[in-house]
Amino acid sequence: MGYDLKLKIWRGDSSGGQLVDYTVPVDEGEVVLDAVHHVQAMRSGDLSCRWNCKAGKCGSCSAEINGRPRLMCMTRLSDFDPAEPITITPMRAFPVIKDLVTDVGFNYVKAAEVPAFTPTAEQPQAPFRMAQVDVERSQEFRKCIECFLCQDTCHVVRDHEENKPAFSGPRFFIRYAELDMHPNDALDRKKLVQEERGLGMCNITKCCTEVCPEHIKITDNGIIPMKERVVDVKYDPIRFFRRKPKAETR
Amino acid sequence: MSDTERHQYDVIVVGAGGAGLRAAIAAHDAGARTAVICKSLLGKAHTVMAEGGIAAAMGNLWPEDNWKVHFRDTMRGGKLLNHWRMAELHAKEAPERVWELEQWGALFDRTADGLISQRDFGGHRYARLAHVGDRTGLEMIRTLQQRTVALGIDVFMECTITHLLKDGGAMSGAFGYWRETGRFIVFEAPSVVLATGGIGKSWKVTSNSWEYTGDGHALALRAGAGLINMEFVQFHPTGMVWPPSVRGILVTESVRGDGGVLKNSDGERFMFNYIPEFFKAETADTIEEADRWYEDKKNNRRPPELLPRDEVARAINSEIKAGRGSPHGGVFLDIASRRTPEYIQKRLPSMYHQFKELAQVDITKDPMEIGPTCHYVMGGVEVDPDSAQSTVPGLFAAGEVAGGMHGANRLGGNSLGDLLVFGKRAGEHAATYASGLAARPAVDEAELERASEENLAPFDNEDGENPYTVHQELQQVMQNLVGIIRNEEELSSAIKEIDSLRHRIANLTVEGHRQYNPGWNLAIDLRNMLLVSEAVAKAAFERKESRGGHTRDDFPMTDYAYWGKRNLICELSSTGEVGTREQSLPEPPPELAELLEEGH
Ligand SMILES: Cc1cc2nc3c(=O)[nH]c(=O)nc-3n(C[C@H](O)[C@H](O)[C@H](O)COP(=O)(O)OP(=O)(O)OC[C@H]3O[C@@H](n4cnc5c(N)ncnc54)[C@H](O)[C@@H]3O)c2cc1C
Ligand code: SF4
Ligand code: SF4
Ligand code: FES
Numbered sequence: 135m136g137y138d139l140k141l142k143i144w145r146g147d148s149s150g151g152q153l154v155d156y157t158v159p160v161d162e163g164e165v166v167l168d169a170v171h172h173v174q175a176m177r178s179g180d181l182s183c184r185w186n187c188k189a190g191k192c193g194s195c196s197a198e199i200n201g202r203p204r205l206m207c208m209t210r211l212s213d214f215d216p217a218e219p220i221t222i223t224p225m226r227a228f229p230v231i232k233d234l235v236t237d238v239g240f241n242y243v244k245a246a247e248v249p250a251f252t253p254t255a256e257q258p259q260a261p262f263r264m265a266q267v268d269v270e271r272s273q274e275f276r277k278c279i280e281c282f283l284c285q286d287t288c289h290v291v292r293d294h295e296e297n298k299p300a301f302s303g304p305r306f307f308i309r310y311a312e313l314d315m316h317p318n319d320a321l322d323r324k325k326l327v328q329e330e331r332g333l334g335m336c337n338i339t340k341c342c343t344e345v346c347p348e349h350i351k352i353t354d355n356g357i358i359p360m361k362e363r364v365v366d367v368k369y370d371p372i373r374f375f376r377r378k379p380k381a382e383t384r
Numbered sequence: 385m386s387d388t389e390r391h392q393y394d395v396i397v398v399g400a401g402g403a404g405l406r407a408a409i410a411a412h413d414a415g416a417r418t419a420v421i422c423k424s425l426l427g428k429a430h431t432v433m434a435e436g437g438i439a440a441a442m443g444n445l446w447p448e449d450n451w452k453v454h455f456r457d458t459m460r461g462g463k464l465l466n467h468w469r470m471a472e473l474h475a476k477e478a479p480e481r482v483w484e485l486e487q488w489g490a491l492f493d494r495t496a497d498g499l500i501s502q503r504d505f506g507g508h509r510y511a512r513l514a515h516v517g518d519r520t521g522l523e524m525i526r527t528l529q530q531r532t533v534a535l536g537i538d539v540f541m542e543c544t545i546t547h548l549l550k551d552g553g554a555m556s557g558a559f560g561y562w563r564e565t566g567r568f569i570v571f572e573a574p575s576v577v578l579a580t581g582g583i584g585k586s587w588k589v590t591s592n593s594w595e596y597t598g599d600g601h602a603l604a605l606r607a608g609a610g611l612i613n614m615e616f617v618q619f620h621p622t623g624m625v626w627p628p629s630v631r632g633i634l635v636t637e638s639v640r641g642d643g644g645v646l647k648n649s650d651g652e653r654f655m656f657n658y659i660p661e662f663f664k665a666e667t668a669d670t671i672e673e674a675d676r677w678y679e680d681k682k683n684n685r686r687p688p689e690l691l692p693r694d695e696v697a698r699a700i701n702s703e704i705k706a707g708r709g710s711p712h713g714g715v716f717l718d719i720a721s722r723r724t725p726e727y728i729q730k731r732l733p734s735m736y737h738q739f740k741e742l743a744q745v746d747i748t749k750d751p752m753e754i755g756p757t758c759h760y761v762m763g764g765v766e767v768d769p770d771s772a773q774s775t776v777p778g779l780f781a782a783g784e785v786a787g788g789m790h791g792a793n794r795l796g797g798n799s800l801g802d803l804l805v806f807g808k809r810a811g812e813h814a815a816t817y818a819s820g821l822a823a824r825p826a827v828d829e830a831e832l833e834r835a836s837e838e839n840l841a842p843f844d845n846e847d848g849e850n851p852y853t854v855h856q857e858l859q860q861v862m863q864n865l866v867g868i869i870r871n872e873e874e875l876s877s878a879i880k881e882i883d884s885l886r887h888r889i890a891n892l893t894v895e896g897h898r899q900y901n902p903g904w905n906l907a908i909d910l911r912n913m914l915l916v917s918e919a920v921a922k923a924a925f926e927r928k929e930s931r932g933g934h935t936r937d938d939f940p941m942t943d944y945a946y947w948g949k950r951n952l953i954c955e956l957s958s959t960g961e962v963g964t965r966e967q968s969l970p971e972p973p974p975e976l977a978e979l980l981e982e983g984h
Contacts, residue, residue: 163627175852179903180896186593232900250534251489260486263498
């Protein structure tokens with residue numbers, strides 16, 4: 135069942151680089167990350183890549199496999215034709231540090247800009263009472279493993295460095311959505327996310343949803359409802375003075 | 385060393401898992417200038433992988449539950465070798481720490497009354513684990529990470545600490561390198577909190593990642609602190625076994641907590657044949673009683689599948705050895721025939737995906753194949769229970785790197801609680817210690833020179849060995865000779881093998897440059913792995929009995945009279961070898977001792 139796999143891996147750093155060919159023996163059931171580890175152990179000990187859990191839980195091993203943003207640990211070799219080489223390149227939207235490792239600092243900056251969870255005056259102190267149905271929508275977004283594949287794929291920043299300062303990206307749109315839908319959060323971040331965090335720049339192409347390894351419906355459940363809420367807020371000034379609605383329209 | 389990057393803090397926390405982040409928040413809240421340092425990106429520490437939940441006796445589903453029951457379960461699960469005071473503090477404080485996460489934005493699954501829901505786990509008398517599906521660790525680390533960022537605490541990501549620095553007998557800081565550039569960095573700080581997690585990457589079949597090289601354990605040993613209970617390594621009963629590349633990846637205990645059962649190749653629920661005397665009174669002995677327990681815990685006893693992990697792992701091992709294993713050398717874990725597909729997908733979504741995507745098994749239709757995997761180290765830095773300070777002034781430890789809390793075996797869910805309770809304590813006490821000093825300790829420049837030379841040595845060797853090869857050999861040695869079942873002969877050959885590997889790592893060669901070079905990083909980590917492996921093997925050699933996560937087939941009985949009253953402490957000798965010393969186990973006060981009796 136084992137065979138010799140041909141790989142083309144991008145090697146280089148911020149000053150440039152190229153695809154390098156490797157051939158390594160692989161076994162049944164292996165994933166792309168296993169093949170990269172074989173290269174490290176047998177061919178090139180200084181090949182850089184990130185990984186931790188090897189089970190799709192930590193979001194470290196993001197890369198582009200045959201041009202598609204994916205987790206290396208969740209991409210099975212059996213999905214590919216054994217006769218064809220597999221090409222692995224670093225995420226394109228972020229500056230390369232070395233080989234498959236990119237500088238994802240952009241995302242940590244955007245994370246730090248999010249105004250933190252702030253409990254309501256009704257329930258200022260945990261333990262909170264919150265119904266399961268009311269937490270579920272936010273829970274979907276909290277499944278995010280911060281692999282940043284959606285950020286990598288979003289055309290607003292993928293080849294447009296100039297858009298980065300004003301655009302938080304899909305991962306953070308669902309972070310704002312999560313807080314907005316939290317049944318016990320008091321802050322209103324809708325205007326902020328629309329006007330300063332770039333929600334308005336998203337034109338709902340849904341590419342982010344397609345690459346999300348957690349199958350979070352980023353656009354349908356996060357971005358689109360947020361856009362609708364923003365519209366509500368904009369045209370209904372009375373709502374500014376009300377507390378955030380608890381029961382949401384579906 | 386004058387051109388090396390330097391920083392001054394009151395408290396530095398090495399590690400950004402649950403324990404490290406909680407410690408940093410506490411130190412910051414106490415007014416200390418605080419930094420967190422971690423090998424991976426923020427949010428990627430092992431804590432992110434925890435699945436099942438956080439054990440805390442909140443009593444949301446079972447009002448009968450309280451800290452006393454949790455204390456008792458923890459001590460009995462640890463085969464009474466726990467430090468009673470740590471188990472007491474943990475049981476008392478875990479609920480507050482969980483509510484604090486909610487206060488900071490965590491969204492746990494809810495009960496019908498809108499409170500935090502709690503789930504069943506092995507060794508816990510009541511449903512006690514606060515959880516979010518089977519991704520509790522993600523919720524916990526994200527919440528703590530978001531809090532850390534909101535408070536503006538400095539985080540040094542992808543930065544590895546290789547040496548602790550001392551001034552006289554006390555801490556003065558730490559030395560390490562940036563993984564991105566390979567450049568060195570010095571932290572000057574009177575308080576250092578170790579929160580580096582575990583050691584499992586020294587075994588071949590493991591649920592642990594590349595980060596688990598025992599750095600904190602080794603740093604503490606070299607700084608002069610003692611490690612306690614190092615012979616106790618937890619092999620989780622349920623790791624994946626097939627395909628080979630995922631062997632060892634964890635299958636959460638929640639599968640059993642939520643109704644899954646273990647079967648052998650004859651289709652028998654074999655755990656009924658392995659109920660030990662110690663747990664007879666509290667374990668169901670018929671299938672009917674076991675199945676009733678999920679709904680009615682008052683009138684029925686717990687199913688044997690939910691015995692503590694050491695018992696279940698040994699039982700699985702025996703079934704496989706007796707030839708009743710599954711096709712790929714495990715046994716079957718079956719929830720498909722016991723719960724509806726909707727229930728399984730709702731409660732265990734990440735297990736569902738893990739099996740579907742990595743093994744092409746649909747767990748709502750077919751049983752899983754599982755076997756034991758190296759998972760957790762009970763042993764760690766010996767600390768004062770209340771302050772989390774080691775015997776070295778200014779050196780604190782919390783989380784998996786600390787020892788004592790779990791005794792000979794950890795109950796599931798008790799680690800996440802441990803991180804929060806002792807992380808907070810360590811951070812607070814580290815801040816207090818730093819602010820109480822009359823003068824700041826100084827960093828010794830000669831020590832920095834030595835540290836930098838040691839770290840760069842692998843670049844100077846021409847035709848040395850490949851660090852990956854040595855690592856694989858170490859994993860093989862630990863797997864074969866210091867595994868679930870041990871004996872004197874194998875342990876003594878392990879000690880010899882480790883010694884010879886130690887000589888070999890003096891002669892490693894690495895390719896390339898210092899920038900983001902995993903080969904070089906591994907060469908440095910290997911020193912820690914070997915030192916910690918030596919401690920495990922030597923402590924395991926000394927403890928001539930079987931208890932919890934330490935089973936000797938040459939001493940199969942638990943020895944209550946002698947070993948039941950002793951911990952082993954590992955320390956570093958002046959020649960750089962690990963030595964062991966017996967230390968008497970602290971006895972609980974009568975009112976707590978009483979809780980441990982049968983029938984409570
Ligand atoms: C798959 C899996 C599932 C689990 N499920 C559960 C569960 O349901 N319930 C439960 O209670 N427990 C569970 N556990 C155990 C629990 O998750 C861990 O014991 C716990 O998360 C360890 O936390 P920690 O804060 O001590 O360390 P970690 O979260 O591992 O963090 C260690 C940190 O130290 C850093 N570090 C290490 N060495 C260095 C160095 N030299 N320099 C700088 N930084 C360093 C790392 O980068 C990392 O940030 C599980 C474990 C695994 C592997
Ligand atoms: S839907 Fe919006 S956020 Fe998502 S990829 Fe398209 S433009 Fe980007
Ligand atoms: S939303 Fe999905 S794709 Fe984006 S970072 Fe989170 S897990 Fe990754
Ligand atoms: S290694 Fe964790 S997601 Fe791939």
